[in-house]
Amino acid sequence: MITSINEAANWRDALHVRGQKVVFTSGCFDLLHAGHVRYLKQARALGDVLVIAMNSDASVRALKGPTRPVNSQDDRAEVLEALACVDLIVLLEDERSTKIIEKLRPHIFAKGGDYTIESLNSEELAALKSVGADIQILPLVPGKSTTATLQRAESRGPESKIGILGSGEGSNFDAIARAIDAGNLRAEIAIVISDSADAPILAKARQRGINAVFVNPGSGKSSLAEPAQKEIRDRLLAAGVDLVVLAGFMRLLKPPVLDDFAGRIVNIHPSLLPAYKGLEAWKQALDAGEKVTGCTVHMVDAQLDGGTVLGQSKVPILPGDTPESLHARIHEAEHVLFPKIIGQILASR
Ligand code: GRF
DSSP: OBOOHHHHHHHHHHHHHTTOOEEEEEEOOSSOOHHHHHHHHHHHHTSSEEEEEEEOHHHHHHHHOTTOOSSOHHHHHHHHHTSTTOOEEEEEOSSSOHHHHHHHOOSEEEEETTOOTTTSOHHHHHHHHHHTOEEEEEOOOTTOOHHHHHHHHHHTOSOEEEEEEOSSOOHHHHHHHHHHHTTSSOEEEEEEEESSTTOHHHHHHHHTTOOEEEOOOOSOSSOOOHHHHHHHHHHHHHTTOSEEEESSOOSOOOTTHHHHTTTOEEEEESSSTTSSOSTTHHHHHHHTTOSEEEEEEEEOOSSTTOSOEEEEEEEEOOTTOOHHHHHHHHHHHHHHHHHHHHHHHHHTO
16 A cells, blocks of 8 residues: 555656656645545646655654644555555655655656745755656645645534434434435434334334334323323433434323423424324315425424424325325425424524
């Protein structure tokens, strides 16, 4: 992976005999970003092969301070080596690449636009002149730098934790998990809780390695017994949940969950609230002869489907729709709306 300078020099000689040109550049390449990649592609295009002198861990520390490099020299080399425009990597142990230039005798020396020929180190410049290298300063890509990348990463803060409660299929849970996987929603699902031991939502969560628990709801058909309310509250608190997401949870939450998570519980409902609260809302809209229905994400309070509306999607009711076909179309809209609104809530906290 990292080639010795002697081997690199032998290779250079073999290429030279064939009339091929070696381009040489150097750098730390700690957190590879698009600016690096564009620059390296341009450097490679100046000749036939690109040799990089990559700063060793000790030399990065000497240049950038004790918190760098973020990635070890072996890891940095492994990432660089995977680029199609990189042919060979040698290790740069010193702060300057003078010795490497003298041994490698590159045909072309490429440097990023944060340097000018005048600001190049005088020793390096002398070495480049003595080996007859052509010096090329390549344009910088604005806004793409390791420092800017680090600043963006640091300003993001810790990930929010969400707890999802569901009684059924868990297709909304799945949509949220996929949005997280795709990098479209910055959150961690810390726990999934169901009032039904064999609900597919629990199996889906376990498949993803998420803590998934059944809480015995007690004997009521649609209510949650007091011990269950307490257990849910305790489990959400123990998991460090910032936002509680109801995704098809079919029982009414009461204190203490409602109190401890006041203003931090959201639900998705399959109608354009305030129209058609309660069960089978899609069927209610279809039976009423509506042309349009949809879904709503709202805050949860003690009223059934009654809290502040946070977002809605409209869904047309088509001729020949059955309750099932309409519900399936609403579900599709839910899977887009719910992750989007959750992201907005977390971003505004
Ligand atoms: C959805 O229709 C949602 O609007 C309602 O319950 C259903 C949950 O579906 N509150 P799923 O379990 O996410 O597939």
